[in-house]
Amino acid sequence: MLESTTLAAGSAAADAWDRDRWAAHADRMLAAVVPFTSPGGSLVTLPGAEGGYGRSIDGLEGFARTFLLGGFRLAGERGADPHGYADRFAAGLDAGTDPHHPERWQRLSEHAQAKVEAASVALVLDMTRPWIWDRLDARVQEQVVDYLAEAVGDDTYPRINWVWFRLVVQTFLRGVGGPHSVAEMREDLATHDTFARRDGWLADGAERSFDHYNGWALHLYPTLWARMAGAADLAAARRADDVARLDRFLTDALALVGGDGSPLVQGRSLAYRFAAAAPFWVGAIAEVPSHAPGRLRRAASAVVGHFADHGAPDDDGLLTLGWHHAWPRIAQAYSGPGSPYWASKGMLGLALPADHPAWTAPAEPLPVESGDVLRTVAAPGWIVSGTRADGIVRVVNHGTDHALPGADVGDSPLYARLGYSTATSPWLDEASWASPAEQSVTLLDAAGRASHRAGFETLRAPDLAADGGTPVAVAASRAAAHWLDVAPGQRDHGSGRHGTTAPAGTITTVSLVRGPWEVRCVRVEEVPDGASPVALRVSGWPTVAGDGLDSRVDPLLGDWQPVVTERADASPMGDDARVPALDTHVQVGRWLAALVTLRGAVPDRPDPPADDPAALTLDGTDAVVRWPDGVTTTTRLV
Known part of the structure; x- marks a missing residue:
């Protein structure tokens, strides 16, 4: 529970x-x-x-x-x-x-x-x-x-x-x-x-x-x-x-x-x-x-x-x-x-x-404060998940990017990330405007540069699916992922940077959300000739030293390698910013998945309870998830 x-x-x-x-x-x-x-x-x-x-x-x-x-x-x-x-x-x-x-x-x-x-x-x-x-x-x-x-x-x-x-x-x-x-x-x-x-x-x-x-x-x-x-x-x-x-x-x-x-x-x-x-x-x-x-x-x-x-x-x-x-x-x-x-x-x-x-x-x-919150917000394409225990409200974003569908621009950390919360901040250092670091699904080039998703298509507007009385929120989007060389001399008004872009590949991302968890299912649909991405990365919630947050990205489907990105002055929340992530080699047409978690300390019990291992199996287009609290749900992906 x-x-x-x-x-x-x-x-x-x-x-x-x-x-x-x-x-x-x-x-x-x-x-x-x-x-x-x-x-x-x-x-x-x-x-x-x-x-x-x-x-x-x-x-x-x-x-x-x-x-x-x-x-x-x-x-x-x-x-x-x-x-x-x-x-x-x-x-x-x-x-x-x-x-x-x-x-x-x-x-x-x-x-x-x-x-x-x-x-x-x-x-x-x-x-x-x-x-x-x-x-x-x-x-x-x-x-x-x-x-x-x-x-x-x-x-x-x-x-x-x-x-x-x-x-x-x-x-x-x-x-x-x-x-x-x-x-x-x-x-x-x-x-x-x-x-x-x-x-x-x-x-x-x-x-x-x-x-x-x-x-x-x-x-x-x-x-x-x-x-x-x-x-x-x-x-x-x-x-x-x-x-x-x-x-x-x-x-x-x-x-x-x-x-x-x-x-x-x-x-x-x-x-x-x-x-x-x-x-x-x-x-x-x-x-x-x-x-x-x-x-x-x-x-x-x-x-x-x-x-x-x-x-x-x-x-x-x-x-x-x-x-x-x-x-x-x-x-x-x-x-x-x-x-x-x-x-x-x-x-x-x-x-x-x-x-x-x-x-x-x-x-x-x-x-x-009255109870756990799980709701969808249609206009911005958000799933909202709030947990009473730690008071954190999280948003999983499949509809907002401060751009138009099909736009060929960079991601704004303020708008285009997959997740936002009341306890974390997107990274706002200049490197993060050029190469998304946190709360993203990206393709990496040989230099380690991450792709952008601005201009993405919302495939499935956020909705609630109930399996035996257990609600799961679902949303999906597809991005024509692209790498960006930022043009110099831009004035920041909040939207993504402009510059020269190069196609990286097409990525479908589906989010299944309950409580502090998101099961993030990812499939690379195609890679254009000449793109040659060297890795697919799924990154999680950003934290800073001393904030008491538990942020993790755990593998569910696929052969993943853990990665941690750290920077000294990327977040207004504090120093020593950190983002957990998973990397894998690019496999066109195959579903991969990770469990993305964000929890805070609870008064009188600073350590989170031990989770059961989460698991995901695919049955056609249905995702069967055993969540860390032991609940099992079946949800259609797209």
Whole structure:
């Protein structure tokens, strides 16, 4: 039987996050950035290396993203302002939008990143209108309108989550009698609707791009936008569908939070950290029907509490580029020292007053705290397996790669790996972008270079198969594996690297998942003339020294040789990163298989129980698996 020990300690820690503690946490963060604020208040230039877009954008980001947090505090207190946030940010608005001030902001027409930050400014100005906007001098109001008005008629906003930046700005302008284009607002809403996928999920653009932007952008903005003064008529016909989509998405999102509060370590912009709590607060604001406010608060508290317990913010109250601690390599090309403060979105609940049910309802456990989780998520092509004993949530991925089917690009470690979890991180060193090391099935060339699978075909969408009442989750994909010579000089926006590719072979991979285990069945379908791969490799979960994780890859079918890859600075989780793997010679047309395991230490019992030997036999297209807990199942492969 799978283990079912309760993680009581994690629950107690999250329940301690009442509204007073949340508020104190926010106030500490806002106080910590004061020494890095310019004299006029418009630029918050935090310590660290200059960001990819320069110091002026660094300062604007620092202002706009801390303005989110200050605005939430002000709104939730219904204007009570003992810390002087309204005056502090009003001064910054004056200096930043004054085109003649030495601390003026980069304008929307001068730098694209200003369009992102302008949306935060507009959103908070609308949310706090009685306490900031209505009290600004007419001169400052005119400056702000003039600054934001450059969004109108600008057709250069990328057709991804950025459509909301133009829409939010124009909606604010419309609400204060400023210039706007209703036609452009409708266009942006229509573009957003093209992102809709199954079960409430949204893709960030046309590619198979599924990540935390689902929650902290693509579901956040519709709910907050609908409450803006300039949105009432446009939002009325959309509200029911947007809420229903959010409600369904939250069913999956709640299951993706680990028992220790960690969100899934997957996708770009991971330096935003506890912005991953945002969709739970959005659900509370939208009053979704299927999820109790106490459970939504519990999830948000668990996420923010996880980072607080692991050093983010740091001892100085600051957020750095990193995950638990500073780790600059986690940044994308657009990241700067102020970028992590998009984490403020995860504190959106502070915009709700103390008497709101999200704060007063009793806490309810996360799905992984209530029992083992085994479910499928259709849109991103994920199997989700959470184990109550260790609190780890794992995702096995056969549908996401931040690319289009058939694309001839490199794998992004953030998207295209076969597995992600709340306890491990993909390797993000430069070598891992060029040659996948962890959670992959690859063909190796004579130099040891591993193939990529981006552009793969999903053969079998994730589904649950029950054998005598024992559920097994199954998914399959086929990759035109290719080796990549990375072109120099690329800017990292999260997707895979481009370069010159060479075909390596066609690989079918089928995953059978229960609890902490994945039976990974692999078949090389063909090897093109001239490719000559020297080995097939199946690699497992990445770990770091001292994390207490048990990560193994054990042979089931085939003649395998164990391999361990180790690197010093590949993971934001810590030093001495390690990945177990198995290698074998290439055999076209033959099924091979390995058991991939990830387990964590359990409170009061740090050593995992001894497993029985696992076994796999094939009966035609059926896989008969004897699992390490002694259960036997029969599942169709493809």
